[in-house]
Amino acid sequence: MPTRTTLTSAQLTAASEGPVVCGHHHLIVTDDRGTGRVLMTPAARSHGILGRTRRCLAALLTLAALAPAVAAGQGPVHVDPFLLSQYVGEYRLSANYGLTILVDGDRLYVRAPNRGPRLLVPTSETEFIEVESGLRITFRIRADTRRVDHLVFEQEGYGRRADRISAEVGLDPATRPALTLPEAMLERYVGLYEEQPGFGIAITREGVRLLARMTDQEAIEIFAESETDFFYRDRDVRISFRLDGGAANALVWRQGGAALEMRRMD
Numbered sequence: 001m002p003t004r005t006t007l008t009s010a011q012l013t014a015a016s017e018g019p020v021v022c023g024h025h026h027l028i029v030t031d032d033r034g035t036g037r038v039l040m041t042p043a044a045r046s047h048g049i050l051g052r053t054r055r056c057l058a059a060l061l062t063l064a065a066l067a068p069a070v071a072a073g074q075g076p077v078h079v080d081p082f083l084l085s086q087y088v089g090e091y092r093l094s095a096n097y098g099l100t101i102l103v104d105g106d107r108l109y110v111r112a113p114n115r116g117p118r119l120l121v122p123t124s125e126t127e128f129i130e131v132e133s134g135l136r137i138t139f140r141i142r143a144d145t146r147r148v149d150h151l152v153f154e155q156e157g158y159g160r161r162a163d164r165i166s167a168e169v170g171l172d173p174a175t176r177p178a179l180t181l182p183e184a185m186l187e188r189y190v191g192l193y194e195e196q197p198g199f200g201i202a203i204t205r206e207g208v209r210l211l212a213r214m215t216d217q218e219a220i221e222i223f224a225e226s227e228t229d230f231f232y233r234d235r236d237v238r239i240s241f242r243l244d245g246g247a248a249n250a251l252v253w254r255q256g257g258a259a260l261e262m263r264r265m266d
Contacts, residue, residue: 077122081106087139091151091162099153099162101137104176104225110137116175174233178223185227186210189241189248193262200262201239201253212239 084103092098100111109117110130120128120137127138136154141147150163186205194200202213210230213219222230228241235255242250253260 077124079106079108079122079125083125084108086148087151089148089164089167091153092165093153093160093162098165099137099151101151109177110135111175117177119177176223176225176231176233178231179225179227180208181224181227183208188243188246189251191248192265193251194265195260195262200265201251203251 081103084106087101087108088103090098090100097113102109102111102117108120108122108128110120110128111117118130118132118135120130122128126141127136129136134155138152138154139148140150140152142149148164150161153160153162183205186208189203189210190205192200192202199215201215202219204211204213204219209221210224211219212222212230212232220232220234222232222239224230228243230239230241231237238254240252240254241248242252248264250261250263253262
């Protein structure tokens with residue numbers, strides 16, 4: 001049965017929905033005294049709780065740590081994308097273990113061995129949290145060079161230093177997180193787009209899959225990173241749709257530093 005908590009409208013001054021952690025939905029709320037609370041309701045029947053206790057506790061403590069920020073009315077912390085790009089790189093904890101920091105637009109990700117990228121939520125310009133695991137990463141900047149030379153990796157009360165060994169890394173299209181958009185939203189992009197007569201891209205839809213077929217080539221699925229921006233998994237190419245009154249009237253095809261605009265023809 002869900003855990004029920006009754007708050008009057010006067011008591012409830014802020015609320016934000018959190019992720020599903022340990023089989024529960026979480027809601028961070030604050031009352032009129034500025035006290036942050038984490039409320040839980042079961043999301044689904046879960047098993048093996050004892051085996052996951054330490055990870056769950058770390059995640060719940062992370063949620064609790066975020067509650068005061070909500071109470072203070074601070075809202076989400078925004079970090080300039082240029083600053084995020086300065087954190088990108090390979091960081092070595094030991095000879096056999098490292099972390100990869102990736103950036104995609106205004107989002108920062110961490111990738112550990114045998115794990116896909118996980119979103120890092122900023123709590124300041126230099127400190128980030130991966131909510132599900134409770135991992136906390138703090139980037140350290142040298143005073144003399146003003147460059148990031150290492151990060152501090154903290155989890156379950158233990159902290160370790162990881163030195164930055166390379167800045168040459170990007171978000172791998174093969175593992176980049178993708179959104180699942182409603183069919184109705186995808187349908188507005190379906191059509192033929194041309195850069196010039198005889199050369200263009202045909203956009204088609206198969207259920208919740210969107211496909212792009214360039215002239216004289218096979219159709220390839222493209223994946224959403226936002227409501228209007230899509231990427232290929234097998235190449236470093238992106239397609240951005242331009243909307244006019246809720247319908248797409250053009251797209252921009254980007255590869256490397258080139259950008260090619262194509263007008264919708266149908």
